[in-house]
Amino acid sequence: MNILVFGRTGQLARELARQGGVTCLGRDQADLSDPLACADAIRARGPQAVINAAAYTAVDRAEEEEALATVINGEAPGAMARVCAEMGIPFVTVSTDYVFDGSGEVPWQTTDTPAPVSAYGRSKLAGEEAVRRAGGTHAILRTSWVVSSHGNNFVKTMLRLGRERERLTIVADQIGAPTPGRDIAAACLEMARQIGKDPSKSGLYHLAGAPQTSWAGFAREIFRQAVIDCVVEDILTSDYPTPAARPLNSRLDCTLLENVFGIPQPDWRLGLTDILKDLGEVS
Numbered sequence: 607m608n609i610l611v612f613g614r615t616g617q618l619a620r621e622l623a624r625q626g627g628v629t630c631l632g633r634d635q636a637d638l639s640d641p642l643a644c645a646d647a648i649r650a651r652g653p654q655a656v657i658n659a660a661a662y663t664a665v666d667r668a669e670e671e672e673a674l675a676t677v678i679n680g681e682a683p684g685a686m687a688r689v690c691a692e693m694g695i696p697f698v699t700v701s702t703d704y705v706f707d708g709s710g711e712v713p714w715q716t717t718d719t720p721a722p723v724s725a726y727g728r729s730k731l732a733g734e735e736a737v738r739r740a741g742g743t744h745a746i747l748r749t750s751w752v753v754s755s756h757g758n759n760f761v762k763t764m765l766r767l768g769r770e771r772e773r774l775t776i777v778a779d780q781i782g783a784p785t786p787g788r789d790i791a792a793a794c795l796e797m798a799r800q801i802g803k804d805p806s807k808s809g810l811y812h813l814a815g816a817p818q819t820s821w822a823g824f825a826r827e828i829f830r831q832a833v834i835d836c837v838v839e840d841i842l843t844s845d846y847p848t849p850a851a852r853p854l855n856s857r858l859d860c861t862l863l864e865n866v867f868g869i870p871q872p873d874w875r876l877g878l879t880d881i882l883k884d885l886g887e888v889s
Contacts, residue, residue: 609798610653612636612644612686613660617754618700621791622659628795629653638662638678641685648689655798656690658683658699659791665704665726666849672725679729684736691742696802698794703750703782703814705731708853711781715859716748716810724850734810743805745797747790747863750814750856751824753877754787755884760821764828765887768836778822778840782856783815786877793869800867807866812858815874827875832887 607627613619614632623630629651636647638660648656662668662678683699690697704727705720722728734746753761767774793813801807819827822840829836843852860871882888 607799607802608654609795610648610651610656612638612656612658615757616659616661616663617752617756617759617787618659618790620756621754621787622657622794624788625791625795628657638682639674641677641682644682645685645689648686648693653695655696655698655802656686657794657798658686658697659794661700662726662729665724668725668729669849672729675725675729676732680732680736683733684740687737687740687742687744690744691740694742696743696745696798696805697737698745698747698798699733699737700790700794701734701746701748702727702730703748703853703856703858705734705748706853706855708855710855711857713857713859714812714855716812716862723853726850743801744808745801746810747794747797748810748812748858749785749790750782750858751784752787752790753784753874753881755881756787760824761828761878761881762885764825765832765834765885768829768832768834771836773837773839774825775839775841775845776822776825777843777846778820779842780852780854780856781818781820782858783818784824784874784878785813785815786872786874786881788880789813789815789872789877793863793867796869797867811863811866812860813863813869814858814860814871815877816871818857827878831878831882
């Protein structure tokens with residue numbers, strides 16, 4: 607299957623490239639700040655499916671650049687989805703738990719009403735809505751806490767700080783789960799294949815790792831697996847203010863994804879082991 611991927615250097619795009627069988631477009635070939643150029647790129651290449659793995663992900667900076675974030679995360683996926691609908695090919699795009707307000711302690715269902723509390727969340731919700739309006743064969747995959755061995759991310763930061771310091775304070779009241787980028791990439795490819803054969807599977811789905819944890823709990827597991835002697839002290843989100851609000855409840859119910867596509871929740875602890883192997887931290 608000839609699959610065109612928007613994105614080349616991000617965590618998800620690099621994992622998709624590792625899976626093979628895809629053509630990845632970088633910003634120099636298709637800049638998401640120019641939605642029409644993205645649409646033209648699809649028409650010019652004539653793929654059998656499209657996966658959007660690119661996004662504006664600077665959560666805090668989006669508070670000052672909401673218009674740009676909305677073009678990249680909202681208008682560009684909509685333009686891609688419209689062209690895919692015209693061409694009769696499947697389109698897969700990735701969204702986020704940030705479309706919810708983070709209230710409560712129950713995992714979010716795909717049927718729950720979004721209420722984003724940040725510019726980033728609003729921009730991603732705009733993308734979901736634009737893709738649905740396009741009316742073509744599509745899958746929107748919400749996920750949370752994406753991790754991999756690529757780029758700057760929480761795992762690499764913890765490895766560095768854990769070796770530099772004896773003690774770290776990490777937020778413990780934001781509850782969700784890390785989701786390995788490799789598992790997200792595999793899910794996107796499988797969903798593209800399945801909706802291409804059965805468009806009735808089009809819709810909105812959730813994918814997050816298991817089991818639930820906090821950022822502090824995630825840090826402890828990183829140190830345990832990497833054998834780093836660093837004490838983690840729990841703090842509240844209110845103790846670590848940021849320009850953009852973070853959802854306290856990032857739990858996602860992933861039942862529908864497994865029921866429809868046969869894709870189970872990945873164990874993020876196993877995914878972390880693979881990441882640490884990629885980084886040369888464990889054998």
